[in-house]
Amino acid sequence: MVAFQAKAGTDEKNKIAGTWEYSAPTAPYPYTSGRIVLKEAESGLAGELVVEGNRLPASSVAFENNELVMEIEIEYNLVTVKFKLVDGSLVGEANSPDGPVEVKASKVE
Template structure:
């Protein structure tokens, strides 16, 4: 009987330990980021990335300087790397950037080629 109770206790602790594994820290990425893509066409070269977490999933949108919003697709953040995509004038554009503190630096992959992107957290 003692062996059975010990076995149940060990299994219970093992299950709780496995389920207590931390999720990737998304707190660092959530918020507003002012971005610049100097080589992008005027109107798309500056704006704000707004990244939120709802029900354990990342989502967001970009606000262009004229106020137009574009929803982000496939938003992920793992090991300091932010990735997402969005449709710009019917073309899918993907972003991959490394986050270091309140700064982000990476590349935007567009039909016209890759373009550098930088961003700074504002909130």
């Protein structure tokens, strides 16, 4: 049973690990589009936001029950992004200092 639970956790990470192309049309420039890179790490998942070649590491990444939550410092503000995995796409929102921003992402790798 323990092996099954460990495998289930790995399967969950495999669903989400990879590179995702995101779109956030109402976000401030240059954050309207870019990539989210998620990788397996010893402590679970690690991630970063890649915008115009700049890499912004996530301070925390959690994926459970098809929900992804990331925290990223953007221009000195801690932004929490919450997604649901729906039909192979990530759909959610970020809590920007200017209010909620809708974000969608599709896996590219």
